[in-house]
Amino acid sequence: MKCLYWNLRGLANSPTKLALQKMFVKFKPDLCLVSEPWMLISNLSHKWLRNLGLKGFTVNNRNNRIQNLWCLCSIHLSPTLLDINDQSISLKVDLSGKEFGITVVYASTCYVKRRSLWSAITNLHSQHDIPWNCIGDFNTILGSHEQRSHYTPARLAMEEFQQWSDTNNFIHLNTRRASYTWSNGRKGRFNIQRRLDRVIVNHNWITAAAST
Secondary structure, rough: OEEEEEEEEOOOOOHHHHHHHHHHHHOOOOOOEOOOOOOOHHHOOOOHHHHEEEEEEEOOOOOOOOEEEEEEEEEOOOOOOEEOOOOOEEEHHHHHHEEEEEEEEOOOOOOOOOEEEEEHHHHHHHOOOEEEEEEOOOOOOOHHHHOOOOOOOOHHHHHHHHHHHHHHEEEEEEOOOOOHHHHHHOHHHHOOOOEEEEEEEEEHHHHHHOOO
């Protein structure tokens, strides 16, 4: 199964839409998880998706605010929705009798609000003894080694992220190329770079991946 995640920061513009289309054609993902599209999924052409072999599965629930997480999937795939909230979408996929759990994340910038996200994923993980994958923008880091800045990162937020990872026996997969996935765009000593986007899996996922 191929899964594509991209923080688009706006899909309404033609260059981004074309870039996404090229990735669809190149990688042919079974799941495409999009964050920050800055538009309603109802405004996306169903014909355009269908021509790429995809369909809109679900979006997250942010009450009166526009959705910032989309889940697109292959037209031949029928995931089961497990949980949906303002920071994540969790689903289960059955592939030839083997079940996989996937949570796409766009975490709040507020560490207090992120606690509800950690709790929601922990509850799901404890209820389903299956390979589990969490992917997306977690808006926090594990330690100062994941930040380039003149400033010291907040210790409590890092400790809670690490504790959540340890409690669930989650493994943070190494990334290729860019060490930092986000920047505040400022220059000089005010510039901050962090590794916010990542893939986190449980031991069952590692075992399943090794056997395929």
